[in-house]
Amino acid sequence: MHALDDGISRWRRVADAIRADIASGVIAKQLPPEVELAERHGVNRHTVRRAIAALSTEGLLRAERGRGTFVNAQPPRVIYPIGERVRFRENMMKQSIEPSGRLIGAERVAADARQAALLDVAVGAPLHRLERLAVVDGMPMSRSTSLFSVQRFPDIISAYAETGSITQALQKSGVSDYRRRETRITAERVSPNDVELLQCASDAIVLISNAVDIDMEGNPVQSVRTRFLADRFELSFKPDAD
Amino acid sequence: MHALDDGISRWRRVADAIRADIASGVIAKQLPPEVELAERHGVNRHTVRRAIAALSTEGLLRAERGRGTFVNAQPPRVIYPIGERVRFRENMMKQSIEPSGRLIGAERVAADARQAALLDVAVGAPLHRLERLAVVDGMPMSRSTSLFSVQRFPDIISAYAETGSITQALQKSGVSDYRRRETRITAERVSPNDVELLQCASDAIVLISNAVDIDMEGNPVQSVRTRFLADRFELSFKPDAD
DNA sequence: ACCTATTTGTGCGTATGTATT
């Protein structure tokens, strides 16, 4: 019978009670241990764990093995401008943030239909795939996967490895300047592959930006898919430019 | 000892196995029952449930009590342009989609510091808050909250209620045209308040667009915060315009 | 209309593993 006062399950009511305690300030930083919460609410420890799991999924709590369960403080999001001119380094330095890119890996792949259309190459044409991790103050901020035509940019990978900058690597390859043609944005849960690199929870949310850069003649230069941690970033679009 | 082959927990390996089966097409639409999966993988039913819960959080699966657990079909996302000229109705009709807005509620509120700065009014100044739900083919697509200065637009609420269009309501209020000054985008889990209106899972992800519209003289007209379901939308930004 | 089998959801008890203090 389990003595349900209404149609709400016990773990939901425990979760609601904890959420209320946090909102009212009764619980400020750290939760009582699971066994104590179980006693206090008159439920099994598993039921408390179920409630904590739900609140963790909401992003409200964070459990650390051996230490305890803590209320998540949400720092203000970094503002990331998107527009015609997109330069990671410049954007960050405007906000007094020292950025750095890290090369994760590079590979040659064959263009599928979608990629071929974006980069204006034949289906099956060889592409360089460049995997990068953007780091700010030692904190991973975004993961990006860039695609370049091998035919047009045969040495782009080594150029990036040397300079650590897409802009400079493209200059070495004869592209003096480039601009963004289109940026498409959506959001998903982080892929398991990126969890370790981004040092985030396995159910974190990432903003996904799919973009195509073009040179001054309008020819596609790179197609890039960037994953930003949504709780650390806000993408800003200003028509006027700045 | 539980016979862990490596450092990965059993539920994770079951989850990985299920994910692989889906990717390879071995499982197409519906999963075998939990008890059968438990037998097949040599684990307890709870362990299978843990794996299914993780994959559900990823959006890959959907469990229905009494029926079974199903693979989520992901329909292609609707592309939503963001740029200087933002007109919900026009945007949707370009993709042969018939939109409609629904008035959820309206309220008078006092401007806090942030809102006051955005709308260029005094802190504490009265604002109209307009709550809307955008619906496409009977399917809820986005929830938005608009703020207008009461002083400048005393009758905006009734004008919207009559016309069902922000653009037309503003025209009635003497704003012949307007454009977007800035759009900021991030993502969060859906707020419990919006779950019912958006008819989504309680842990769904929403893209959040915070934007300010200005009239042709550059004066702020409205501040609007829109929540799009991330699995139904892709926001597109093209510098050139279209 | 009813009953039954199937399937997911909830809850408790117990034991053990692992990281932190």
Add this chain to the structure above:
DNA sequence: CAATACATACGCACAAATAGG
């Protein structure tokens, strides 16, 4: 090393929704 606290895993029981006879 010991105590504490979260993580994983198994087993059992019953509730609730669904589907079919």
